[in-house]
Amino acid sequence: MSSTFDKVRTRIAPSPTGFLHLGTARTALFSWAYARHHGGEFVLRIEDTDVARSTQDSVDQIIAAMNWLGLNYDEGPIYQMQRLDRYQAVVEQLISEGKAYRCYATPEELDAMKEAQQARGEKKLYDRRWRPEPGKVLPAPPEGVKPVIRFANPVDGDVTWDDLVKGTITINNREIDDLIIVRTDGVPTYNFAVVVDDWDMRISHVFRGDEHINNTPWQINIFNALGAPLPQFGHLPIILGDDGQKLSKRRGAVSVTAYADGGYLPEAMLNYLARLGWSHGDDELFTAEQMVAWFDGSHLSKSPAQWDPAKLDWVNGHYLKQIDEGRLADLVVTQLKAKGIQATAEQVQPKVGLFKDRCATAAALADWLAMYFAPVMPSVEDLAAYITDAVRPALAVLAERLSAMTDWNKAGIQQALKETLAATGLKMPQLAVPVRVLVCGRSQTPSVDAVLEHFDKKKVLERLHSI
Structure with a gap:
């Protein structure tokens, strides 16, 4: 742990534009386990600045998934849209210090700029036309154009950090441009809001997917501009589906709550997710308590993990055989109800022991027990x-x-x-x-x-x- 922070504090910060998908659930698990291992704190933050796509239903599903997984948080949920005044105050501070500025370039101007850069074979970057500089005379702000606010990114030098997963990463500042940190409607963008949030919430360690690596230089530069302590970053490799493509909200990733609805057990899901990119020797089956004891941030894989439904079924089947039959009966009753079949736990419990060794999920067990409560239709x-x-x-x-x-x-x-x-x-x-x-x-x-x-x-x- 960095000496800058008095305790380990981690967070998970999903966007409520859909369900909590498996990659985010794994990140939440690693963040939670790391905080618990070090006697620290775990924060749930809802990054809801994408106003057009954020929904309360998604928020509810995220919280339900976290509760089902047993990933209890010490603070939250904290909503970004309730912190707009704070972001505005920090923006004004940056502007007053010459570290951010208003940009009046229209979308048409920006498109023309990028086309010209492409024609010259240059990388398409904002040309800083509205960035104040010594001796530079800026035009008068055009009437009727609402400005965005851009961060005055350093123009030279490198951004380097020691990633908890990837090792040392270096990106030159010439590879990135002056990021928009506040949109024309006054809502902050991701890379700015996340820095202010992590600063205010004293986040010491940030685990997230490696699609965020390209965002990290901007964020480090903003941290430095604010004089804020830097958290340690750990970028986790993606999870690949059984087709070899990345799992994502838009590409086939099933929600955590869908697995709950499908008769999987939370302890099995946690166990399986933990093994997607982390290991403890040859251990395949372990409890959440064991993971907390072992998860010190080491032994994280640099390579993508492969989602294997058959392996998940094997893990779930193991836990299904171990749990109390009263709890199992309750799960089966829920599954039967989803099929339109009414039964009580008292009716179901005497039967589960006969069939559970044949089943990977409570849903499969309900398929067996349905014959006792509903008509059968032989083929x-x-x-x-x-x-x-x-x-x-x-x-x-x-x-x-x-x-x-x-x-x-x-x-x-x-x-x-x-x-x-x-x-x-x-x-x-x-x-x-x-x-x-x-x-x-x-x-x-x-x-x-x-x-x-x-x-x-x-x-x-x-x-x-x-x-």
Whole structure:
């Protein structure tokens, strides 16, 4: 930790222009774990200066995702649009010190300038035509043109920082121009607002995606112009989808809340996200508490991570098998409700143990348990393959044996199956699979006697007689 700061303070600062996507969730996790590891504080900031695209629904979804993941924050949510007076005060300070200026160039003038630069084979940069300089005479501000405010970026020298992930990075100031820090409507731009926020909030360490590397020189120069302490930056490699392209809000990234809705567990998602760009030896499965103990900012990968749905399912399946069956029953009830099926946790809990080893998610477990609470529809193919004239007499015999049972339990069902096999000369698979198809709506299940035990006896008989 830099000696400039008295404690570690990190932040996550999503834009409420959509859901909290997976890359931002990973950044939030790393920022949270780093702060917790060092006994510091974690801040949630909502960067809502994109007024046209920001929505309250997105804010609500971001907060819901953070809560589901268990990434508790010590401050926030803090909204940038509630801090406009503060940004304006800092801008006026910069202007008075000659570190920022008003620019009246129109969009048409800027387009013409860039076209001329392109024609000359030059890099397209703002030519500083409205930047005050000794001996330079500026024209009178044109009437009817609202100015933007630009930062007077240093024209020479390098910007260098020791990145927590990438190592030493150097960018020459000639590669960047005088950034617009306040738009014509008075709303600050990202690179300016984020500096003022991090300064005011005493942020000591900034983890973010490496798409922000090109923004960092501007931000460092603004920090320096304000005399503000510099946080340490760590730029995390992107996450690639299974198609090898970057996951993003605009390109296929599923929201964190969609995974919650899909029956994934927050502890599994945290575990999986942690391994996308960070490692602790060969450990693949670990708790949030273990991650906090281990996450000191080292062992962060410089290479992009690959999103692997099958690996996530494996991790989730591990946790699904470990959690309390009461909690699992509640999750399944929620999943059944989403399918339009009503059931209670008391009805569901006795059944989850029989099927959970076959499932990666609570949604998959609900798919299994739906047969107990809703009608089943065997496929035409299964009916044709297994409900044959040769097996129908045996199904009738089994229904008679089951109907005569006074105590509905696994042992009695197993005995009825054995008696039916003895009476008809069939083998167990020849009888069990048709029973599964009619009663469960599928040809494969756990042991048929164990599955039937959890059904209401009347329902089993109705389905066996449905042929």
